[in-house]
Amino acid sequence: MEPGARRILVVEDELTIAEAVAARLRAEGFAVDLAHDGPSAVTAFEATEPDLVVLDVMLPGFDGLEVCRRIQSKRPVPVLMVTARADETDLLVGLGVGADDYLTKPFSIRELAARVHALLRRVERATQTDHDESRIVLGDLEIDTTERRVSRAGVAAQLTPMEFDLLVHLARRPRAVQPRERLLAELWSWSDASGTRAVDSHIKALRRKLGADLIRTVHGVGYALEVAK
Structure with a gap:
């Protein structure tokens, strides 16, 4: 991890998936923190102040939609939402509460990393243009x-x-x-x-x-x- 690396919060209750995503993002130079349920995700967001959140919809405690509502009310941040359901209503609800992009399981770790890079590049371009x-x-x-x-x-x-x-x-x-x-x-x-x-x-x-x-x-x-x- 490089000094000053962008920080990513990965919120996923399936530990195998969480560790695989974290390993790939760390290999690409990001600082990565993990949370495995709704309440700990909000706590981790406040503690780590991530540049981007990878957020699963189905979580213990309360779901990813509620997590997204709570973190966006605290500080606007890019959110890549991950869902096991391809139902259009679920996807639109996720986007409606503040997610920027989404992936449907099963997904490739390579595709997730590409989406993370794309979202961060968009933020950088917007800042430069501002x-x-x-x-x-x-x-x-x-x-x-x-x-x-x-x-x-x-x-x-x-x-x-x-x-x-x-x-x-x-x-x-x-x-x-x-x-x-x-x-x-x-x-x-x-x-x-x-x-x-x-x-x-x-x-x-x-x-x-x-x-x-x-x-x-x-x-x-x-x-x-x-x-x-």
């Missing part, structure tokens, strides 16, 4: 990219890291239609369209938090920010 344009104002929508704050009509909204980055991405091209595939490639680093549910779920969350009229759906294509100048 210095170029620290404040975006579109009508009654105000975005402070340096402090990662957003408000509409003076009312502050708490966004997850992915929701914030998606909003900024759309706000930098107001009224321009952004295809789902482009959003997946630029924000999630996905090379195919298999994750369109993730885009749709985060758009739904932005509408819920900032107003249903904020983002226009272009059916079969993508989305556009529609705040008046």
Whole structure:
């Protein structure tokens, strides 16, 4: 592990999987902490202040959805959610409570590591870009990219890291239609369209938090920010 390495919290109750994930991430230079149930995950999050959380949905104590709600209310952090169920409702609920990306079991450790790298690269890109344009104002929508704050009509909204980055991405091209595939490639680093549910779920969350009229759906294509100048 290199000095100043990014810290990852892995929350998984199946010890074999947890140790395999931790070993791979440590081999790639990350500092890794483990938790095996809901309560200890929240405690570990507060103690270690990770840069990213790998979070299983099915946990003893309380489940990963509740863990995600609690940690996101304390400090926005990228979350890669892992679920044994491929049910679309479960995945959308996970994304709705603040997860940024998801994997369905069984998954390859290599794919999980790639997703972790992609999420961290997105955060780094967003931070670098923030210095170029620290404040975006579109009508009654105000975005402070340096402090990662957003408000509409003076009312502050708490966004997850992915929701914030998606909003900024759309706000930098107001009224321009952004295809789902482009959003997946630029924000999630996905090379195919298999994750369109993730885009749709985060758009739904932005509408819920900032107003249903904020983002226009272009059916079969993508989305556009529609705040008046």
